[in-house]
Amino acid sequence: MSYYYPSHLTAFHGLPVHGFPTEPDKAGRTSPPxxxxxxxxxxxxxxxDPFEVLWARFRDEVRAEEVTALVVGPWWxxxxxxxxGPVLDSIIADAHRFPALRAVFLADVESEESEISWIKQSEVTRLLRAFPRLTELGMRGAEGLVVEPLLHDGLRTLRVESGGLPRECVRGLSACxxxxxxxxxxxxxxxxxGxxxxxxxxxxxxxxxxxxxxLRHLGLQNSDIQNDIAAAVAAAPVVVRLDSLDLSMGALDDEGGEALLSGQPLTHLGSLNLNHHFMSESVVRRLRQSLEPHDVCLTLKPASLRNGQERYVAVSE
Structure with missing residues (x-):
């Protein structure tokens, strides 16, 4: 089960999210932004209507050449x-009509619409190939997700929310x-x-x-191998360049905390998020003593753990 439930985006790419078609205001008027x-x-x-009908209406009724950010909700x-996949087919087929598009979020879906582990993705890197000037790509869900190696000069932000990201996808990202x-x-x-x-x-x-x-921010979160991730991060040269690091939402315990304490210095970070952890008070105290004097904003809210309960991630099903 999940202990945190992703909700609909209210803002994306620095812009407020606005639904299509535009809903009437209190006076019954529809004035699109x-x-x-x-x-x-x-x-x-x-x-x-089915998604393909909604998409055709959107493409034809909104000045597509001015649209900069797109959020895809439920399509079924x-x-x-x-x-x-069929949704991506529609968007990619009309790529030439959206020259200003810079940000896409796929599957802005709440648990009442679909559990995160049920959301079926596709080969999403073809969206990057179709939009070489895209700067932000986000998505929710990872079933069926495929990441093919590619070079993309435009991308600035990548976010994948999942209850289980397959290793083939992580390897695919490694090769991009x-x-x-x-x-x-x-x-x-x-x-x-998964x-x-x-x-x-x-x-x-x-x-x-x-x-x-x-790269200035890295989040490797919500993992049941959070201790291994902490050990990998503690030895990775890329961390030296980061301003912020997020290892929250996972099954981090004293083993992972010790890895962070014994690894490379993290005192250059502006923030380190370790919320939803299972570390002892003594390790938490040592982390605070090691980092807070260097003005690292350290967040350390523990996960609740009942007697006999195993460590768990914040988002799974």
Whole structure:
């Protein structure tokens, strides 16, 4: 089960999220915002048309050439049998009509619509190939997710929220070249829901990020191998360049805390997020003594653990 439930985005790419079609105001008027002033959310409700119909309306009714950010909500009618592939087909086919598009978030879906582990993704790197000037890509869910190696000069921010990110995807990201990447955040999840990556996969990812000299924020979160991730991070040269590091939401305990304490110095960080941890008070105290005098903003809210309960990640099913 999940102990944290992702909710619908209210802002994306620095813009407020606005649904399409535009809902009437209190006076019954529909006055759509300027196309580039919002992140447009396209997703069907139970009574609405199929996604491909909504997409065609959006493409034709909004000045597509001015749209800068797009959020994809639920695309299925009753049950998602095909995954997001057909949605990507529609967006990619119209790529030439969206020259200003810089940010896309795929599957802005709450648990009432679909559990995160049920969301079916696709080969998403073809979206990057279709939009070489895209600067931000986010997504929720990882079933069926495929990451093919590619070079993309535009991408600045990459975020993958999942209850289980397959190791093939992590390896695929390791083989990609994002020379201008500034922020990466991966929810790696648990083996119960497909999150089967291992220490060597994390090592490969960190080595690949050495080719992203502008990287300033790294999140490797929500993992049941959070101790191994902490040990990998404690030895990775890329960490020296970071302003912030997020190892929250996972099963981090004293083993991982000790790895951070005995590894390379982290005193250059502006912030280190270790929320949802299972470390003892003594290790937490030593982390505070090691980092807080250097003005590192350290967040250390522990996870609750009942008698006999095993460590768990914040988001799984």
């Amino acid at each position: 300027a196309p580039g002033s919002v992140a447009w959310r396209i997703g069907r409700a139970y009574e609405e 009618i009753d049950y998602d049998e095909e995954g997001i 070249a994002f020379p201008n990447l500034e922020r990466m955040e991966l929810w790696l999840g648990t083996g119960w829901y 999150g089967d990556c291992r220490r060597e996969d994390i090592d490969a990812l960190l080595a690949g990020l050495a080719h992203s000299p502008g």
